[in-house]
Amino acid sequence: MRLSELIKEYCLNELKDEKIKSWLDQKLHSIKTDKDFFISFALINKKIPRGHLQLSLSQLQIIQLKYPEFNIENWTLDQLCRFSLLIYYPLLSVESLTKLISVADTREQISIFKSIPYLENASYFAPIVVNGIRTNIVDVFDAIALKNPYPASYFSQDEWNQMILKAVFMERPIYQIKDIDQRKNEKLAHILFDYARERWAASRRVTPELWRMISGYITEKLFVEMIKKMAEGNAQDQKAMLKLIQESNLDAAQQWLNSQSTQIEPISWDQIGSDFWHNNQALQNASKA
Amino acid sequence: MKFIDPHIHMTSRTTNDYEAMSKAGIVAIIEPAFWLGQPRTEVGSFKDYFSSIVGWEAFRASQFGIKHYCTIGLNSKEANNESLAEEVMELLPLFALKDNVVAIGEIGYDDQTAAEDKYFRVQIELAKELELPILVHTPHRDKKRGTLRSMDVLEEHGIDPSTVIIDHNNEETVESVLERGYWTAFTIYPNTKMGSERMVAVVEKYGSNKIFIDSSADWGVSDPLSVPKTAQLMLDKGITSEIVQAVCYQNALEAYAQSGNMKESDWSDGVHFDQSILYGGNSVLRGQPPKKSDDSNII
Ligand SMILES: [Zn+2]
Numbered sequence: 001m002r003l004s005e006l007i008k009e010y011c012l013n014e015l016k017d018e019k020i021k022s023w024l025d026q027k028l029h030s031i032k033t034d035k036d037f038f039i040s041f042a043l044i045n046k047k048i049p050r051g052h053l054q055l056s057l058s059q060l061q062i063i064q065l066k067y068p069e070f071n072i073e074n075w076t077l078d079q080l081c082r083f084s085l086l087i088y089y090p091l092l093s094v095e096s097l098t099k100l101i102s103v104a105d106t107r108e109q110i111s112i113f114k115s116i117p118y119l120e121n122a123s124y125f126a127p128i129v130v131n132g133i134r135t136n137i138v139d140v141f142d143a144i145a146l147k148n149p150y151p152a153s154y155f156s157q158d159e160w161n162q163m164i165l166k167a168v169f170m171e172r173p174i175y176q177i178k179d180i181d182q183r184k185n186e187k188l189a190h191i192l193f194d195y196a197r198e199r200w201a202a203s204r205r206v207t208p209e210l211w212r213m214i215s216g217y218i219t220e221k222l223f224v225e226m227i228k229k230m231a232e233g234n235a236q237d238q239k240a241m242l243k244l245i246q247e248s249n250l251d252a253a254q255q256w257l258n259s260q261s262t263q264i265e266p267i268s269w270d271q272i273g274s275d276f277w278h279n280n281q282a283l284q285n286a287s288k289a
Numbered sequence: 290m291k292f293i294d295p296h297i298h299m300t301s302r303t304t305n306d307y308e309a310m311s312k313a314g315i316v317a318i319i320e321p322a323f324w325l326g327q328p329r330t331e332v333g334s335f336k337d338y339f340s341s342i343v344g345w346e347a348f349r350a351s352q353f354g355i356k357h358y359c360t361i362g363l364n365s366k367e368a369n370n371e372s373l374a375e376e377v378m379e380l381l382p383l384f385a386l387k388d389n390v391v392a393i394g395e396i397g398y399d400d401q402t403a404a405e406d407k408y409f410r411v412q413i414e415l416a417k418e419l420e421l422p423i424l425v426h427t428p429h430r431d432k433k434r435g436t437l438r439s440m441d442v443l444e445e446h447g448i449d450p451s452t453v454i455i456d457h458n459n460e461e462t463v464e465s466v467l468e469r470g471y472w473t474a475f476t477i478y479p480n481t482k483m484g485s486e487r488m489v490a491v492v493e494k495y496g497s498n499k500i501f502i503d504s505s506a507d508w509g510v511s512d513p514l515s516v517p518k519t520a521q522l523m524l525d526k527g528i529t530s531e532i533v534q535a536v537c538y539q540n541a542l543e544a545y546a547q548s549g550n551m552k553e554s555d556w557s558d559g560v561h562f563d564q565s566i567l568y569g570g571n572s573v574l575r576g577q578p579p580k581k582s583d584d585s586n587i588i
Contacts, residue, residue: 038383039382039383039386042382042383042386042387043386045386045387045388046386046549102336102337102340103336103339103340103380103383103384104340104344105343105344105387105388105389106343106344106347106348106388107388108387109344136345136348137344137345137348138348139348
């Protein structure tokens with residue numbers, strides 16, 4: 001079954017109100033013009049409940065098996081219904097989507113950016129998604145940058161690097177970015193190291209996840225600089241720097257490692273990122289309480 | 290005490306205002322679409338303005354723990370540019386259906402011209418179709434006649450007064466607006482027009498039924514703390530806290546909750562911007578205040 005058919009089936013299945021169900025079903029098949037499309041898309045706000053999906057185990061398994069990239073657990077019902085409108089609309093052009101985004105509220109923008117990777121003509125929309133990264137609204141940024149396969153597939157190196165730098169700057173969870181290791185590059189490593197220097201100059205910390213993207217590109221000079229900062233860092237920073245050193249082919253790094261007497265516990269980059277993220281969330285909740 | 294400011298133009302205000310409002314106990318605000326102090330000449334300016342009050346401004350407010358709503362409409366002043374007004378009418382349904390929109394407004398009369406009348410009526414019909422409350426701006430000049438005419442027109446279109454907020458009332462208009470069953474809002478302006486003292490007298494005379502207050506703070510001389518300040522004055526003058534609560538919180542909530550888009554649970558557990566955690570709150574830097582917006586403009 002095509003993804004569009006599957007999504008339609010799942011949406012209709014979730015809608016308990018018969019009137020709303022037949023409204024969506026009818027719209028999916030009848031929309032022919034942008035005007036009708038825009039209004040129907042906007043009406044989701046009013047008509048569709050916002051909760052999480054109530055999938056059965058078999059529904060979950062079917063979609064995970066057929067479309068492993070499509071992480072349905074990340075979708076709310078209203079988002080999924082917007083996606084179904086987008087994927088069903090046969091004429092969705094760059095021009096139409098640009099206009100749709102220009103009149104979209106935050107929930108709608110989130111839905112749109114989550115949907116784009118799964119549209120048939122996904123590659124056409126790269127400039128729209130790159131522009132989307134310019135947002136200052138965190139949830140919209142997250143919808144593009146986190147758990148979304150689009151940037152890794154379609155962004156140029158510079159666009160990718162801009163997104164990563166902005167994600168670091170906005171303190172987003174880097175480990176949730178798809179293909180973060182595959183798209184590492186030397187230019188990014190240097191940009192991020194410069195960023196770290198700026199932060200250090202202002203007596204500020206950098207996320208330990210930064211080292212994940214510098215790993216593999218460390219030079220003798222950067223290594224010396226990093227080691228100096230290591231003592232000032234906390235346990236999370238040190239774990240990440242150690243991991244970078246372990247992964248490095250640099251002679252200086254290997255020598256330094258050999259000179260250490262303590263055993264280094266193995267840890268994954270994802271674990272470093274997730275520990276850091278959850279630790280910060282907990283601190284933030286504590287300060288709010 | 291918690292407050293709602295049901296009429297304030299935050300796009301013209303600073304983060305200092307947001308901080309002060311939050312500190313004073315304002316938990317929710319409504320930003321009516323209005324003019325910007327000078328007329329717009331392109332429909333795109335309206336589009337971007339509407340877009341900012343359904344998205345960006347709500348995000349900005351959320352960083353200060355304030356829940357932001359808006360109303361969508363073409364204001365009466367700009368209704369006089371008819372070719373532009375036509376284009377704006379096309380945009381309205383797209384924005385009026387958004388998540389944080391609690392009414393069509395502010396609409397009504399300014400100079401009471403034929404064009405104003407035309408677009409007032411068109412937008413009343415839109416509100417009817419979308420089942421949204423209506424926020425009516427009453428004119429600053431010839432206020433009494435303008436107010437009565439607004440109510441006549443609404444009733445001509447079969448609108449139920451209990452779904453309409455008539456704003457910027459004064460001692461001259463309050464009686465007939467209340468009598469006809471409309472939500473009766475007062476703007477507390479510093480120095481001029483309705484001041485806090487006069488408002489206390491209005492509440493002493495008319496009680497709290499269907500009455501609420503707002504600041505209408507905008508790009509002009511105005512005070513975003515009008516609501517909490519007036520509340521304090523009322524308490525000082527011996528008005529009961531139940532009445533103050535009704536006039537400074539509950540009544541506005543009831544009026545706009547009719548949209549289906551505003552409810553107390555939106556802010557009672559703190560304002561979260563959609564599903565993720567506030568930006569900046571999870572700062573790597575302990576004890577840094579949240580970074581606010583613009584400095585994150587990298588791209
Ligand atoms: Zn106003």
